[in-house]
Amino acid sequence: MNVHRDIKLDFGRRERMGLDEAILASGKSLVHLNAILDQAAEQDARFLLTRLAPEQFHGLPEKHRARIGYDELSRTGYFGEPEPARVETRTAIIAAGTSDINVVREASRTLHWYGEPALEVTDVGVAGIWRLLERVEEIRHMPVVIVVAGMDAALPTVVGGLVPGVIIGVPSSVGYGVATGGKSALNAMLASCAAGLLVTNIDNGFGAACAALRILRAPR
Amino acid sequence: MNVHRDIKLDFGRRERMGLDEAILASGKSLVHLNAILDQAAEQDARFLLTRLAPEQFHGLPEKHRARIGYDELSRTGYFGEPEPARVETRTAIIAAGTSDINVVREASRTLHWYGEPALEVTDVGVAGIWRLLERVEEIRHMPVVIVVAGMDAALPTVVGGLVPGVIIGVPSSVGYGVATGGKSALNAMLASCAAGLLVTNIDNGFGAACAALRILRAPR
Amino acid sequence: MNVHRDIKLDFGRRERMGLDEAILASGKSLVHLNAILDQAAEQDARFLLTRLAPEQFHGLPEKHRARIGYDELSRTGYFGEPEPARVETRTAIIAAGTSDINVVREASRTLHWYGEPALEVTDVGVAGIWRLLERVEEIRHMPVVIVVAGMDAALPTVVGGLVPGVIIGVPSSVGYGVATGGKSALNAMLASCAAGLLVTNIDNGFGAACAALRILRAPR
Amino acid sequence: MNVHRDIKLDFGRRERMGLDEAILASGKSLVHLNAILDQAAEQDARFLLTRLAPEQFHGLPEKHRARIGYDELSRTGYFGEPEPARVETRTAIIAAGTSDINVVREASRTLHWYGEPALEVTDVGVAGIWRLLERVEEIRHMPVVIVVAGMDAALPTVVGGLVPGVIIGVPSSVGYGVATGGKSALNAMLASCAAGLLVTNIDNGFGAACAALRILRAPR
Amino acid sequence: MNVHRDIKLDFGRRERMGLDEAILASGKSLVHLNAILDQAAEQDARFLLTRLAPEQFHGLPEKHRARIGYDELSRTGYFGEPEPARVETRTAIIAAGTSDINVVREASRTLHWYGEPALEVTDVGVAGIWRLLERVEEIRHMPVVIVVAGMDAALPTVVGGLVPGVIIGVPSSVGYGVATGGKSALNAMLASCAAGLLVTNIDNGFGAACAALRILRAPR
Amino acid sequence: MNVHRDIKLDFGRRERMGLDEAILASGKSLVHLNAILDQAAEQDARFLLTRLAPEQFHGLPEKHRARIGYDELSRTGYFGEPEPARVETRTAIIAAGTSDINVVREASRTLHWYGEPALEVTDVGVAGIWRLLERVEEIRHMPVVIVVAGMDAALPTVVGGLVPGVIIGVPSSVGYGVATGGKSALNAMLASCAAGLLVTNIDNGFGAACAALRILRAPR
């Protein structure tokens, strides 16, 4: 099997639509991951790896591991250096509970890769609405607000009614019973009565960050 | 077909568990409804009719129509007189939007049948959280709070974190796309992170009222 | 029944989060619609009505009908005058087929209400990819691209890989068999491999337009 | 990563709505659990831990383990001492089979934490209806009856027709084929023809107990 | 279009497996129904028509209508004479509520066509368990018991634990919310803890009766 | 925890409805299984254990293991001796493929426990229809035919059209993609056009055998 034959990296993507190709590691064998990193190293490319499980990371050869800035909580890896950070923070990432932090971190690490700092605000579930109300002033001035929530996902609706920024809802798979897997949270967000709430796939912190980048960098 | 043979009203139910039998009209033919009312009239029984469509009501003979206190919005009918009303209001019925009023009214008409007054608070969806916060003091002292909500059903979670009473969530079938039919609202309520939130079937204002009556009248 | 008691319009919404309250007409009785319009007329308010069925519109009293700029295709009504139109077009609305035009028009009529012109590009389904490729240059410079698609909803993924603007996918309920109702289109959009694609509820052209407005008007 | 930054315990919850915050351990990393317990120990707080897996409990440092009254069957932990027990038993917890005992115990341990004793009645599935009928007298005088049932979940309907107390149905995930995961039991309970039956999420013994506490302690 | 070419009646079915072919009318055009009846009349065949809507029946030519013993409640038609009735009743058909009578009647009319009398016992839902217990002696001696139930479908489980005969559960589509369409009832029956409960498709009274006939007439 | 308190075996079941109680082992802890067997041993009871995993069986104390006739393929255990076998075989158990043999064996072991021999016919999937046609004569004279099939579950429909006995379809969870879990097979059986086909829960060989026993032993 000639593994290299199977792989065709899209190095022209940034020119075309403003974002680099990222590598989704889950579902890829070590053989394929290795081949991708070999090809990238040869061409001196840099990119973001997402859903890179600890077992996958630790199974890579030392030469690649040394090059990767790995974060276990978010399962992201930086192959190469992130862009220099802007000074101003333009994105808030809000979560209902601490169980959603891995998704929050995937979003903030993706933004960080592109030089965008992010404000993380966790543990502000609406069952204790005062926790959110205390933070509204901080959030109100952000052009983009990513809201991660599982279970009943009531948080983005409430936020959407309080601030004028773009609201990106990320349903999380946290929970049990009807909540397991994130479908209830997803549907609640899609059905939200907060006008203009936008939604990504379940646990897709990476996608939410890419959308934030499109918003912050799009032609105007 | 001897229709009377098919019907066996449960007149001893109140002795056994505190509530009278009610007649669910939807799905019953006029022939059967008539036979039930004939039998009830003979025995001088009184009861509540639910989901009685206008077409059904207007298809009944005058003698029965005259005896029924009918409300089209809630599709309920009082066959006989309701119990005398208590002075104190012990149940609040809250709804996110005016589209849920038919369910709200089904609940309040059921409570009224048993002599329980109810406070209706509508149009307090959480996308404008201030509308709810203005009314919290009024609701805080109620032993029972019924919350009707469709779409993302974020309201009961927020209410459940603000007041100590028993919260009964009633998902409504209002909405379109993933909201249609009320499944998203139902699942959001079941998955709610507000501790102790209880849920009924979709659009089941009658059931919520019966539960409220069990709470207010149960042995102690 | 005192209908006015049930209604609480949110006239402070624009101050809070930049958009006016809109009235979702579907699921509301004529009695309630009338009461809302009476209240609005008294307070000299103006707003957008969505999902206003022709039967509902024609059932309104003449005084209200005269005040409403109604469009049957999109089922939207302007109660009052739209904002003056900006010169520059900043939003493209793309659709796979002519059957999606009602959703496209709901989005463009909502944008028009807020003074935002929109470019409509219909009938560019990816089964004839050349039709889309011919229009890419026009779309590439738009900060926001709304993509309406039913059935397999392949269009937003292809567009997302071609242009740098924010992509808002609106699944439509067009189709038959597994496509009916829009669930297949919705899931395809959520699962899209185009990074940063954002999604709304099925047929929710209004929501997509509100999101576009948040993007174009958010603090920066 | 500064873990403490992520956590915001809600110590004012009891004042607001009568119940303390509880910690849902499932889905939380050991790092986060530890940080929560550290913060709680510093502030001399006490609370209930739910869904605390044996692996999680045994992974905690000795200082925290020593403080926790852990029960493996229900996966609950008491961080601190429970409230002193009332004399009178006001809640019955009924289950169809012995496979549901973990959910039953989660409910009774939660009640015990708040000083409420509970009567457990297990193995009274309705396929042998006499087992239930023998116990009805005992149950009839309880203000609250929690009914845990998986599979076809016929038990709460039968109980609801026999006793006047508040019936809280808890669907359990016991079973195989169409029963697996508890969705069939959940839907059967929601669709029940027993008037006033209330339902929680699947396996949510904790939620049922919180609801019971709201019922027993609500303002009156 | 030569309609006769499309139709191939299976007149040898009784020899092969003991039951005649029946004609499922729903989904058939009047043109096809007519062609089938013409062909049958020519060959002097007799058979049972099921799901024959009143509109279909009244749309047939007089010559066919005169030959059909039609019952609107069950939507069944006898084309020809039923078999002479046996003396002994060997099948009970039990239903939870009067809304299920159309399904009950479809089953009893099918049995009657084959000369099998049936005992109908309606309105014995388990929310009033005494109604069922009063009738147990009558049912206990039946070789076959068909149980029709919608909503939570608790009835067949209770019956299955009380009598030794074969229990055939027929879920009905009666109900609203999660009950609508009969899926909840179907799943509850399949997941039942009553050993040996067998199930048919939703509303399939005809199928249950055919199964009863297989049981009563099978080789032994 | 007093485990014995939780258990209430139903030793009177055979008198009531002709079958003994069986113990469903899956979902029971070793502690509970042991307590059940202790209680049974004391009372000299005998019963069938189903879904007894090898790990469970080998975790039991030697005194109980010695008493159990265990079969790993079907996961059944005989606690005590089966009834003496009848001479005549009255039940055929047919399966589409060898992957269904565990379900087939659960059914035949259950029948064997009650002294009923069964004919097993495996590997007669309808994609090679001749394999089934070769065996039809053998099956035609059986009063009961249990048909186990996964994937598309076409087998019971074909069998139901060929033989007059009672057909009990058991969907199996064999397969991948849309077949996984057995839902497709279940629905295909329920929707079958073979008149009088009866269905059990997925993989429920035990239930099918109990139904066969009801058929073979019911009063007549």
Added chain:
Amino acid sequence: MNVHRDIKLDFGRRERMGLDEAILASGKSLVHLNAILDQAAEQDARFLLTRLAPEQFHGLPEKHRARIGYDELSRTGYFGEPEPARVETRTAIIAAGTSDINVVREASRTLHWYGEPALEVTDVGVAGIWRLLERVEEIRHMPVVIVVAGMDAALPTVVGGLVPGVIIGVPSSVGYGVATGGKSALNAMLASCAAGLLVTNIDNGFGAACAALRILRAPR
């Protein structure tokens, strides 16, 4: 509204991939249909209309109606003349029952449009397997066999095991209960154990015919 602006017919499709564009009429307003036909008439184009409801057809202006060869059963219209018919029949279209004839006819009318004759074989459901076996010889020599089936959809599996041609399964929406809508039939076909069975969307006779044309005309 300038309707013509919305429409972009794909007249180059045949050059590109061998089939003309067809017009799916369902979901299109009369205004749009008219505009499409006007545009086509101007350019002297010819094409196939599918899912053209009788109400739509009769709502067209006389000039267009006169040009369309309309068939109500299949809801297809020929705008222009079909291609001259080949002599040899290379496609069989088989259906389980007469209720599927509308789908069968949509497929044969589509083939006829392209000059391909088709053999229709209806009413050969596998519950009477002999009806199919009688016709096998006729079918065995066809390069393509389209099999339309609803309910349990057992027919394509049996056919797939008997003949060597390409089998295209078309699930139909015929049936009730779990069969309604065709999902059960679709899943049964996808899960079929007949190797190499291919499947289309529910009721998609048009798609099956297009696939047959690709097979019969593809480069070789």
Added chain:
Amino acid sequence: MNVHRDIKLDFGRRERMGLDEAILASGKSLVHLNAILDQAAEQDARFLLTRLAPEQFHGLPEKHRARIGYDELSRTGYFGEPEPARVETRTAIIAAGTSDINVVREASRTLHWYGEPALEVTDVGVAGIWRLLERVEEIRHMPVVIVVAGMDAALPTVVGGLVPGVIIGVPSSVGYGVATGGKSALNAMLASCAAGLLVTNIDNGFGAACAALRILRAPR
């Protein structure tokens, strides 16, 4: 247990419908696999094994392992020698991403077993449409094009509009959130607006290859 009794290999299948029986290993115990291979070795049969997990392969006795040409990526095994390879390549297998390669390889290994070479084209997801457009010329002349795609499965629609060959879509289970399990990809393919797209079960590379063989070898 006599395992051989359970197995009935279908050695006449090629004569009947052109393809040999293949053995689906998943779900089969080692005991059964061994018995099948023993029987095959005795009769000097050769066949393809699919879904043969590495654990299964390595658990076989050396004599069978030696005879099997095993490929771990596709989980296929050749028991015996493949047919001699044709010169001309008539099938292309296209995949959106490298995560789909196991399905691609299952298809190409199945074709190889029958002597059909295949062109593999991977990593041409439509989010970078140029990658596909570069390869169109190569694909355009293939009679059969198998397209494997997960997530939103937009690839087959685009391909179907570009080339005239038969398009066989194989949904893959790659992805997370709503994509997991392949249902979204499956539905998107079934709902595709590309005329004549045919679909197999999820991950069914084997089935797609069998269909390709039917197409390439069918009578003409």
